[in-house]
Amino acid sequence: MNNFTFYSPTYFAFGKEEENNAGKYVRRFGGTKVLIHYGGGSVVRSGLLDRVKKSLADEGLAYVELGGVKPNPRSGLVYEGIELCRKENVDFVLAVGGGSTIDSSKAIAAGTVYEGDFWDFYQGKRIEKALPLGTVLTISHDRWFLDTVVQRTIELVHGQAEFYNGNYSFFKDTALPTVSTVTLQRMNDKRFNRNKEARA
Numbered sequence: 344m345n346n347f348t349f350y351s352p353t354y355f356a357f358g359k360e361e362e363n364n365a366g367k368y369v370r371r372f373g374g375t376k377v378l379i380h381y382g383g384g385s386v387v388r389s390g391l392l393d394r395v396k397k398s399l400a401d402e403g404l405a406y407v408e409l410g411g412v413k414p415n416p417r418s419g420l421v422y423e424g425i426e427l428c429r430k431e432n433v434d435f436v437l438a439v440g441g442g443s444t445i446d447s448s449k450a451i452a453a454g455t456v457y458e459g460d461f462w463d464f465y466q467g468k469r470i471e472k473a474l475p476l477g478t479v480l481t482i483s484h485d486r487w488f489l490d491t492v493v494q495r496t497i498e499l500v501h502g503q504a505e506f507y508n509g510n511y512s513f514f515k516d517t518a519l520p521t522v523s524t525v526t527l528q529r530m531n532d533k534r535f536n537r538n539k540e541a542r543a
Contacts (some may be wrong), residue, residue, distance in 0.1 A: 362479050365437065367394050368400030372475050374435025378428050380448045381439040382412040386481065395439055395479055396504040407431050412440065417446035421461060424451035428474070435475050452476045455519045 356368060369377055377399055379392070386392050387410075399406050409424050427433070428451060436455075440449035453473040454461030464470055 362391060363398050364395050365477070365479055366398035366400070366404055368394050369399065369404055369435055369437060369477060370402050372477065373433070374404060374437075374475060374477075376431060376438050377407070377434045377435045378424065378431075378448075378451065379406050379408045379439060380424060380444060380451065381408075381410050382441075382444055383410050386439055391400065391479070391481070392439060395437070399437075406437075407433065412444045413448050414443050416443045416450075420461065421447055421450045421454060422446075425454040425461060428455040431473065435477065437477045437479065439479045439481070441480070445478055445480075448476055448478070450474075469491050 354368070354372075356364065358509070379395065379399075381392060396406065403479075407427060409427055411420055413420075424436075424447070428436070433455070433468050436448050436452040438444045450464070451462050452475070453464055453470045456472050457463075459468075
């Protein structure tokens with residue numbers, strides 16, 4: 344067995360409705376002007392983004408927003424984020440989302456205080472300084488895994504089940520107008536109940 348030491352100075356706050364304390368944590372770790380970085384979709388639809396913004400406002404923290412993160416984040420959005428942070432004197436980056444949003448946020452946090460091109464960090468240059476970074480984490484799955492094994496996705500939206508053929512990224516990026524939509528009421532029809540009884 345190899346000996347090693349591990350130091351990970353990350354503060355974790357886990358629990359129901361903990362996103363409502365985001366502003367307190369940003370202030371605790373020195374933030375006064377925040378970039379909220381996110382993708383869109385469920386973060387917006389679920390109301391999570393609004394709750395995070397309210398939390399910042401309740402703490403008297405100013406913020407700017409940059410949405411639009413895609414799976415495997417694009418460099419163009421990172422450059423946009425760096426420019427926005429410099430222009431608005433942002434001193435804290437808050438990622439609201441999953442892995443791609445976090446990756447994009449890390450690049451923005453490091454690139455904002457770096458005089459060169461942030462892409463240097465992906466060519467081996469060591470990051471020596473970055474803006475503080477926080478995350479309101481929404482990960483419930485591994486995107487690569489879901490893209491590899493999922494062939495059909497079912498999403499519940501406002502009491503309706505929507506069925507999509509294709510992997511998870513296809514589902515997220517394409518709202519197919521031709522997919523079939525059924526109400527949950529159909530789930531209670533006799534055939535469904537018979538199948539349920541047969542499985543019991």
